[in-house]
Amino acid sequence: MKEAVYIGGPAPVGPDLPELLGRVARGDQDAFARVYDRVCGPVLGLVRSVLRDPAQSEEVAQEVLLEVWRSAARYERARGSVMTWVLTLAHRRAVDRVRSAQASSDREHRAALLEHVPAFDEVTEAVEAGLEREQVRRCLRTLTELQHQSVTLAYYQGLAYREVAELLSVPLGTVKTRLRDGLIRLRDCLGVQA
Numbered sequence: 001m002k003e004a005v006y007i008g009g010p011a012p013v014g015p016d017l018p019e020l021l022g023r024v025a026r027g028d029q030d031a032f033a034r035v036y037d038r039v040c041g042p043v044l045g046l047v048r049s050v051l052r053d054p055a056q057s058e059e060v061a062q063e064v065l066l067e068v069w070r071s072a073a074r075y076e077r078a079r080g081s082v083m084t085w086v087l088t089l090a091h092r093r094a095v096d097r098v099r100s101a102q103a104s105s106d107r108e109h110r111a112a113l114l115e116h117v118p119a120f121d122e123v124t125e126a127v128e129a130g131l132e133r134e135q136v137r138r139c140l141r142t143l144t145e146l147q148h149q150s151v152t153l154a155y156y157q158g159l160a161y162r163e164v165a166e167l168l169s170v171p172l173g174t175v176k177t178r179l180r181d182g183l184i185r186l187r188d189c190l191g192v193q194a
Contacts, residue, residue: 015031015034017035017038017039017081017082017083018075018077018081018082020032020034020035020038020082021035021068021072021075021082022072024068024069024072025072025073025075032068032069032072035068035082036065036068039065039068039082039083039086040061040065042083042086042087042167043061043064043065043086043087043090044057044058044061046087046090046091046094046157047060047061047064047090047093047094049158050091050094050095050097050098051094051097051098056097057094060090060093060094060097061090063093064086064089064090064093067089067093068086068089071089079145080145080149081167081168081169083167084149084153084167084168087153087157087167088152091156091157135190136186136190138189139185139186139189139190140152140186142185142189143182143185143186144178144182146168146170146174146178147178147179147181147182147185148182149164149168150164150168150175150178150179150182151179151182151183151186153167153168154175154179161175161176161179164179
């Protein structure tokens with residue numbers, strides 16, 4: 001049995017994260033404190049990489065950890081590790097914060113452009129971009145779970161291959177192979193010429 005590698009120090013002694021999260025789902029505050037200690041660093045790091053603002057990053061990280069407390073029962077071990085689940089929550093929450101700030105700015109900008117009617121080419125480009133995004137989503141669903149997690153962490157969350165390997169508790173070579181295979185599969189699914 002291989003030993004898990006934990007970011008930030010030696011492997012914690014005691015129950016593993018899935019077991020602790022199960023206890024959190026039943027309202028165990030001590031288990032939550034242990035989960036918090038294990039995930040707060042990576043959560044804050046990921047959120048800070050998206051938001052860049054330390055104050056907002058701390059606020060969003062706290063929101064994510066509160067969400068972990070409230071929604072621990074929704075975690076499904078078969079869909080990935082606890083750390084991947086928590087970091088996915090963190091990434092989504094950070095992106096939501098960026099989008100919220102951008103939406104406010106965009107509302108002001110749109111108010112100034114109400115009289116502007118987009119040219120046909122702009123509408124066509126917007127439709128094509130939407131179709132391309134949907135095709136990428138469809139192709140991502142064809143990947144194996146490890147390929148999907150690896151691609152998501154490396155290319156959507158910007159983690160280095162080594163960090164992906166640590167988060168998924170698999171050897172670096174395995175991550176590189178899954179990424180290569182996943183990208184080839186995506187390329188073929190999207191019909192991109194090599």
